[in-house]
Amino acid sequence: AQTIHQWPVAEIKAVGSPLSLGCTIKGKSSPNLYWYWQATGGTLQQLFYSITVGQVESVVQLNLSASRPKDDQFILSTEKLLLSHSGFYLCAWSLRLGGQQNTLYFGAGTRLSVL
Amino acid sequence: GQQVQQSPASLVLQEGENAELQCNFSTSLNSMQWFYQRPGGSLVSLFYNPSGTKHSGRLTSTTVIKERRSSLHISSSQTTDSGTYLCALEPGTGSNRLTFGKGTKFSLIP
Numbered sequence: 001a002q003t004i005h006q007w008p009v010a011e012i013k014a015v016g017s018p019l020s021l022g023c024t025i026k027g028k029s030s031p032n033l034y035w036y037w038q039a040t041g042g043t044l045q046q047l048f049y050s051i052t053v054g055q056v057e058s059v060v061q062l063n064l065s066a067s068r069p070k071d072d073q074f075i076l077s078t079e080k081l082l083l084s085h086s087g088f089y090l091c092a093w094s095l096r097l098g099g100q101q102n103t104l105y106f107g108a109g110t111r112l113s114v115l
Numbered sequence: 116g117q118q119v120q121q122s123p124a125s126l127v128l129q130e131g132e133n134a135e136l137q138c139n140f141s142t143s144l145n146s147m148q149w150f151y152q153r154p155g156g157s158l159v160s161l162f163y164n165p166s167g168t169k170h171s172g173r174l175t176s177t178t179v180i181k182e183r184r185s186s187l188h189i190s191s192s193q194t195t196d197s198g199t200y201l202c203a204l205e206p207g208t209g210s211n212r213l214t215f216g217k218g219t220k221f222s223l224i225p
Contacts, residue, residue, distance in 0.1 A: 032211065038156070044201065044215040051211075059212055088156050104148060104203075104213065106158040 002027040006091050006107035013081050013114055021076040021110050023091030031093040033074040034104070035066055039087040050074060086114045118142050119204045121216030129224050134189040136200050136219045143207030147178050147185035152199040152218065161187070161200075194223045 003026045013019060025031055035047040037060075048066035050056045056066045063082060067075045074091055091107040120139045128134055138147060146165035150158045162169050162176035164185065169176045173192075178185040189196055199220050203213040 034211075043217050044203075046212050049211045057211075090156075090158065092158075103160050103163040104150075104158075105160060106150075108155070108157045111156065 002093075002105065004091060004093060004105060004107040006089075006110055008110055009108070010111045011113070013112065015083055015114055016080050019076075019078050019081050019085070019112070021089055021091075021112075023074040023076075023107055025072045025074075025093050028072075028093060028095075030071055031095065033068060034092040034094070035074065035076050036090040036092060036106075037062070037087055038090070042087070044090070048076070081114045083114050086112055088112070118214045119202060119216040121202055121219055123219055124217065125220040125222070127222045127224065128192055130194060131191055134192050134196075134221060136187040136189075136202075136221075138185045138202035138204075138216050140183050140185070140204050142204070142214075144178075144180055144183075144204060145207045146205040147176075148203045148205060148213065149176055149185075149187050150201045150203065152201055154198060158201070189221075192221075192223055194225055197221055197223050 005024045007022050033050045036044050037047050038044045046059045048056050048058055050068040053068055053071050064078045089110045092104045094104050095102045118141055122137045148163050149161040151161055152158050164176045164178045166178050166180055173190045175188040199218045201218045202216045205213055
């Protein structure tokens with residue numbers, strides 16, 4: 001069975017501090033990986049996606065970056081947090097079917113508060 | 116303009132009643148996905164529905180491409196159905212980018 005694990009569960013950080021959020025998928029080889037963000041009371045937005053190791057596409061510019069150092073790992077980071085980065089971050093995976101998206105499976109999410 | 120419009124924004128029903136949630140879309144569609152968002156925020160996939168009708172227990176999803184709409188029907192609703200339901204459009208352009216609706220917040224009165 002496939003499992004997706006996100007860490008940390010929650011973070012409280014100061015403006016200007018660095019951030020690193022992680023996501024690991026087990027039990028599925030070479031999945032498509034995604035980062036999503038939801039502001040409090042807002043709509044889910046796709047931030048990044050990756051179809052293979054070392055390759056990441058940016059969808060929305062939020063002064064964040066993402067990397068895929070291993071097939072089963074996706075990292076979201078920034079060197080300087082902004083107040084606007086607060087919200088709920090979700091990692092997701094889907095099957096790789098000729099680049100077309102299939103059903104999305106989400107992690108439990110990380111709730112970030114920037115003060 | 117908004118590519119996916121979800122309605123109603125909120126819905127309050129008595130336990131046992133049926134619920135109908137709608138998503139209307141304005142762009143080409145490869146598929147509509149429906150999710151349940153738990154109060155803690157995590158999402159559970161309910162349906163991947165490119166067209167037609169799909170069933171899962173008390174849930175039914177219907178996507179009608181010509182009418183640019185997709186619906187989620189919950190029959191005999193239970194208190195455990197409370198939460199937010201989201202639809203997400205997978206565009207027909209071959210893009211990997213899902214566009215989510217704003218969600219329907221569903222509450223049950225026991």
